[in-house]
Amino acid sequence: MLSAGASLKQQALDFISHYILEHGRSPAMRQIALVLAFSDKRAKALVKKLAFEKMIERGRRAARGTSPA
Secondary structure, eight states, X not given: OOOTTSOHXXXXXXXXXXXXXXXXXXXXXXXXXXXHTOOHHHHHHHHHHHHHTTSEEEOTTOTTOEEEO
């Protein structure tokens, strides 16, 4: 699923999109961190950057409030 040549942002976006299609909800931050082999803090920063760049939408104060834009 994750391509070794893809950027970290693209890998995260691909994982989030695939997870939502498969499970009907967004992944927990910890799941994103585990799949990308990141710390929780680094995964959160990456998700925040994706949201800032309008690549994903994040729900306010929602535990699993991430979706592709």
